[in-house]
Amino acid sequence: MAYFVTGATGFIGRHLIAELVDHREGPVFVLVRASSLPRMEALVRQWGADRVQPVVGDLTQPGLGVDPGWVAEHAGSIDHFFHLAAIYDITADDATNDAMNIDGTRNALTLAESLRAGVFHQVSSVAAAGDYHGRFDETMFEEGQPLPSPYHRTKYESEKIVRDEATIPWRVYRPAIVVGHSETGAMDKIDGPYYFFPVIKRLRDALPAWLPLVGLDLGDTNLVPVDYVAKAMDHLAHVPGHDGEAFHLVNPEPQSVIEMINAFCSAAGAPRFATPVDRSVTTAGPLALLPRALRPINVMNAVIRSAPAQLVLDQTVGRLGIPAEVLAHTSFPSVFDSRATERALAGSGISVPPLETYVRALWGYWEENLDDATGRDPKAVAALKDKYVVITGASSGIGQVVALKVAQAGGIPVLVARGKEKLEATRDIIELRGGRAEVFPCDLSDLEAIDRLCEQLSADLPSVDYVINNAGRSIRRSLKLSQDRFHDFERTMQLNYFGAIRLVMGLMPQLHSQRSGHIVNISSIGVQTNPPRFSAYVASKAALDAWSNVVSSEVVGHGITFTNVHMPLVRTPMIAPTKIYDKFPTISPAQAADVVIKAMVDKPHEINTALGTAGELAHTIAPRTAFRVLNLAYQVFPDSAAAKGQKPASAAAAAAEEAPASNHRETEQMLLAQLFRGVHW
Structure with a gap:
């Protein structure tokens, strides 16, 4: 077996490489910019495997800028091509998203086809579902869903490139919001729920933990630890008979946003939020007869995403370190069906741990390393x-x-x-x-x-x-x-x-x-x-x-x-x-x-x-x-x-x-x- 991986220095990429090194045989070629070679060499020492071999290139170049001589030498020998290099940031602008997510995917696919790779593994995101309301299963893709941000749009379009243009077998992985390692809490950047951590810390330092705060029911979210994502990808990539399929790397039981925030508040020792008015009220009785667009939570989300509200949020909560764009996409209108993924993982021992079992590790790592x-x-x-x-x-x-x-x-x-x-x-x-x-x-x-x-x-x-x-x-x-x-x-x-x-x-x-x-x-x-x-x-x-x-x-x-x-x-x-x-x-x-x-x-x-x-x-x-x-x-x-x-x-x-x-x-x-x-x- 031989592997080629883009985005190996990234968060998910580093953990995937570790899984390949620990559980698979054969060389692992990793794309790296010339300027990042020292960092890659440090990572290779950390992995403790000389099987990991850097290949100099650039995501923004045709064919990833890999030397044609190297391509000719290794054509036909790469069994699995993992494409992880991308922007996973809801706050990134259109140009950055286009260059990294769309052009980067097309360049990676071109290289994989030149190498005649066995399978092209595209790491997409549940963001490809956009604002689809209801259950979104792994067979679904083009459902006419609204794509409310550059991030959602480019995740959808990059997956579409693979589906429509690939001439070699492919598989797609759609992770939910990826957080730190479930055992160590290790994380490498502020993203997703981590934007809320400084506010939780302020609440902890200013208020007693027993004081209840009033919160809002913001719908459901979905978090998965990075070690689950890496282990699942490694396993799913090697299960035969699943080419041309997508896998949802999500928690089968979506977490309520307010419950997720309260879990982190509990880990921090901060006061927690109560929701006197929640979805049991806003989706029942007479309110259940309202069109979906007029239901309270959807009206609130529409207001938050409006330009005037985003401007106000930027000048208020934005000063606390919470980007307005993050507040606009706190919850998922979709419920991600992962039954096909769970069947493919059956017997592997790989499953999503409950958030409460590792929330303290996430908080502790942030507090000690990222704050x-x-x-x-x-x-x-x-x-x-x-x-x-x-x-x-x-x-x-x-x-x-x-x-x-x-x-x-x-x-x-x-x-x-x-x-x-x-x-x-x-x-x-x-x-x-x-x-x-x-x-x-x-x-x-x-x-x-x-x-x-x-x-x-x-x-x-x-x-x-x-x-x-x-x-x-x-x-x-x-x-x-x-x-x-x-x-x-x-x-x-x-x-x-x-x-x-x-x-x-x-x-x-x-x-x-x-x-x-x-x-x-x-x-x-x-x-x-x-x-x-x-x-x-x-x-x-x-x-x-x-x-x-x-x-x-x-x-x-x-x-x-x-x-x-x-x-x-x-x-x-x-x-x-x-x-x-x-x-x-x-x-x-x-x-x-x-x-x-x-x-x-x-x-x-x-x-x-x-x-x-x-x-x-x-x-x-x-x-x-x-x-x-x-x-x-x-x-x-x-x-x-x-x-x-x-x-x-x-x-x-x-x-x-x-x-x-x-x-x-x-x-x-x-x-x-x-x-x-x-x-x-």
Whole structure:
């Protein structure tokens, strides 16, 4: 088998190549512009297959501009020609859509025919159905449907070119709205529902999650994760007997637009929308007798798509990052029948996962990788541009996201952690996005290694402008289970306290010489609230707080300042082993990173949450009452199996062991967790 793929560097294309590399044999030739060869070479290394071979060409040229000699050499040897290179953007203009979608398809088809390819696989879109109202199945195409935008029109016309002009066998794939990977959430651009994410983030940051908002029933949409699309295409391309057919790569159960938005609001921790007037009202009773064009949802869509409304939307919601064109095409009037596709996929194990199973992965990836709010913040850019920011624990969690946000603002993150490979992977991401980063592997539990690190940083960097003490170790174990585990206290202090101050002390000569520098210590809300079972962890963070408070008065005259961030519970790998936290309200690493950016930009002496401040006040004015409340939590939340030193034979055994206590106390646990949001129990 041999393959030729256009659009291999694109989002769907990259995942399709990975599927072909993993599951098929033979060479995979990929079209690439000469200027994109370095990027393609990086992708080939990522795929780990020398079977992927770049072919220089250009989508806008006849025959894709591929060298005739190469075509002559490979004619008759290409079994499958996948054409994915296109514009998948509802906001693109006519000229761009025509050049990429129509001319590009004709050029690709010409090359495929010159190569005498076995099958031409055209990646179209459900947009080819335009504004067709009702069920649109896979046999349907020319149904007289209105084509309301350049994108819809060119998707329809490019598919028509294949159907009418191809002299070789063909298959067509019509994906719905393609979102990120269902496991990793990985996405490469802002598109579709992602345009709404900044608004959801603003709602989350401004309003409590329990506050209901009033929304409108905007009809149905259809989302599919990119890994499903790639896997389905790979499988369907190799099932015999389906030439000349179209496949709908869609969710068989369309999602309500408002339900889709609420799913993302839930993942973000934002308030959700209620629809007091929905389609059960607008399509029932007397309203059901109205012609379709006069029904409320269709009237509203017609108004939104009108030129005056688009102008108004551009000057309102457009300023929030939501293009007016996107609002005009939020929902689908068509219901896409995918029964033929499901039959062809039967037995493959390939199906569309429910949105609720991967919505948190989508949100998390956007928040950590695609949210560009830091780069657009003038204060953040002014404070961080060209500044060297030493970040410990930068290989994952809060530290990694802080590094990405620092680079976004033009700063130079200096990545410090034990794992060199993970640090280099983070640096690669930053450099791929046009930023800079430095990597300095170091075991921060080794004091001598920290001394060498400080010498290297002082010698290699022109300045050390910020130090983020983020690396830490947390231990959740009651004192009664710690009697013969004094090493728990020693190793926690070693990393959280001694390692942190050793790093700052080692860099102090550099900071004094440049007469500037800001240190941000990632402390814990536990220092203010004193939750039970965290004596080792809270004591180490309290020691770092106290040391910083004392040293601040000694060095402030040299322009050296500190911020202690009393961070609430964050959903990071550090808390993952404590399974009880899976149900707890936590903040995301990106939310925590935003707090760290604020600490660097504003340089307050400390950053607290309202609950942390309340806990600190309670311990000051009513310590006995505070200890009684904490003792209640101590009784309600059990020690984990790991804290007891138990190793169940299996995960199922562990679940069975914890089930009785969980069932008995779950209500109390969740009540305390919700009441004291962000506290480590």
